Amino acid sequence: MKVRHLLNPALALCTAALIVGCNQASTTPTAQAEAARPTHIMSVPVLAGDTRETLEARYGGTVTHLDTEFALVGLDGGKVQAQNLQALAARGIVVEPNRDTFKAGALARMGGARSMWAGGARSMWAGGARSMWAGGARSMWAGGTYSLVPENTTAFKQIRLEAAHLLAPKLGTGVKVAVIDTGIELNHPAFIGSLAPASEWKDYVGNDAVPEEVGTLGVGGYGHGTAVAGIVLQVAPLATILPIRVLDSDGAGDTDHVASAISHAVAKGAQVINLSLGSTTPSTAIQTAIKAATGKGILVVASAGNDNARTITYPAAQADEGSSGDYSLGVTSVNSSHIKSTFANYASDVELSAPGENIYTAGPGGLLVAWSGTSMAAPIVAGGLALARGQTLAVPIHDVTKKMAENGTDPYNNGMNQAYKDKLGKRSLDLEQALKNIVKS
Template sequence: MIRTLPLLLPLTSVLLLGCNAPGSAGLPVSSDRPGHSAARYNAVISVPVHDGDTVASLEAALGGTVLAWTPPGCSDPAGCAALVGVNHMPAAAADGLQGQGMRVLAGRDVHIERNRDVFSGGGALTAIMGGSRTIWAGGNFLAWSGGSRTIWAGGEYQALPQNTRTWQQIRLEQAHALAPNLGAGVTVAVIDTGLDLQHSAFQGSLSDPATWWDFYAGDAVPQDEGTLGTGGYGHGTNVAGIILQIAPRARIMPLRVLGADGSGDVATVAQAITWAAARGARIINLSLGSAENSKVVQDAINKVTAQNVMVVASAGNENLNKITYPAAAASSGAAGERALSVGSVDLFDRKSSFSNYTKNLELVAPGEQVYAPAPGERMAAWSGTSMAAPMVAGGLALAFGQTLAVPVKDLTVKLAENAADVYNNGANQPYKDMLGVKGRLDLAAFLTNSVRH
């Protein structure tokens, strides 16, 4: 449910998001971290911030507490906006709004939408393998990418050989030769269930801990939590591990917005997007989605893509002729040139039985049985469009690690135009023009036409 309202009710609590003073980037009033607790709200309301607003005046007008403050008069062309969490869905915009509140908020366009558990991380755990003695004895992905040991030997991917066929499909070995920096100096934000921060695979490959945050729990430790095989536990760990197999020298910024059941809120997803961009992420991976088009989240994406941050989103796993948001909005609007939607195919380039599809889907990648680290020094395979998206995010990291031969705004076009044709596959005839511009990710072709050699 999404409504645009002319005025606003008294509120129980307020979160601000949007236009920030230089260096403030969505920070709370009395802390350098977003939010004082892990409080969750049933609805979220976006309110324009005007000149003359103060924390005290908004609190008096809204009957709530300002948890983060964006000074009015910011330079964001989208306008300064307060993001407000409430535990009720107002039946009428003006109910109970009197006196000072009416004077302060009169004439403002107010937007309200459902907040709690609107987003989910898709995919399914399909296989679990053993511990560090048999899998991680050789070190992390960074160690495998250089020195006396190489990632590839005789056409086989050494780190996780179970993925050899998948990586051959997207021509990863050739991509590594075309982008020898392997993503060095590039930070990719993984906005997900968190990840296993202690896993050997990630040591030396994470961003500065000062950039981490758990928006779900309200602390600085975005640890993947739960029981492996139940809900979303391990989802973010898998996604991050896929990115590092594509771009072993990139850095992962772990940001947790989804709980152990794989669900999360509009407000936390939006906060994480702006947080990531403000702290140096060049690419944001969103292996999550919603059937609802969240204006709050899309506003955050528009804000960061205007700063040349790339956003990659998964298309959803319901086998429907429509894709989930924010992927569904990736090909149009303000973010169109720097956002990308990704669906899934199998090892034979056939549409995955679970993958959503539609005319505005931009790209597909192999998303079945993709092996990556799992919590507890293990390895596991997951299947879903959630696994296809990080392959594209990793490909962008490879490109950013080199000298680009094209403008940043053209990278998504290059990814789509240089994809391998999946429409010659008879099995895909029912999905003609609904599996991307051309089809499946081809990293070698993309890099050949995107970076200097």
């Protein structure tokens, strides 16, 4: 375990309930070496014959990432001032802030005192085998209830997940979903048999290959990535999770880490990337990384943010732009009646909405927890894309996100959400309707 700096209680994200006891609610981090964190970063083109040394000589900084698509060059203090920023901009190179520019999102506080968290000793995860999640659609939906995590039955009926599982019986088999987040609890029973090989894992915060969650439950971003990964696997139980840690225990992360993680996911064969994180400002480095990913047919989902704002966070705000827009989705949150969640950001560039309130999922300590936020809506959509990619497609890959965004429930029907007309996406997620228009029967 490792930690970069002290937790900040003011940034606490709230879980609504824990279904099992809290005897393992925190970790005890140990010191760990970490990579240098430049104050600024720029994404630069890689020319034939370029090396770290040639790039560093050309741009006067330190290369933090290098592949065939692009390189990231970090700058500190006076080196930023020494740059001819205007000349760089004329070449399409932007010097941008790097440290703690991305957040997991200030998830809505759904209420609940700590005394509510430890209500019972029942464990949903006993045994923890992959078959627990994926014994087939019939066993998962015994009696019309999502039997694995029955607390999610309402949300999953809302997106017609039972019918989606019948339309996509491979349940995401062979589809790798990169969860770029706070890391995950690697030994959580929900993930047994469902993780990519350890040789593919990456932790950009701790500068190692062990993307383990760090922190104290209920404080900061601790548990966020575990929750996101658990949601993906409930929607697509036979998908594979590639955990990549870019956010610290306070839920904050650096631009170069997020961009590098996207590139790492591409290199390790991810077919879907989930970004339940965002920044209030656009990032050239992130968009370069996303463009490189989508150029290889990888589907990218990003959350819209949780400030009840009229603008959504980046990269979700750019998910409908350019060539990458054919492979990306920006997602906001609605409640069980398809009404905009009180915390959810909204804008004309939102492409899709999905349930994001009180979603039960895996939590640190082997727990079952409930979270709310657009961060929870995004992995529901990412899981849906994994279901699609596990089947034979009836449409070109560049039409998959479009079909998902266009085939769903009308969130403005019968006068609903009129204050947010055309700002919650064209549709609210309906996986049955989407898959009927995406996969071969």
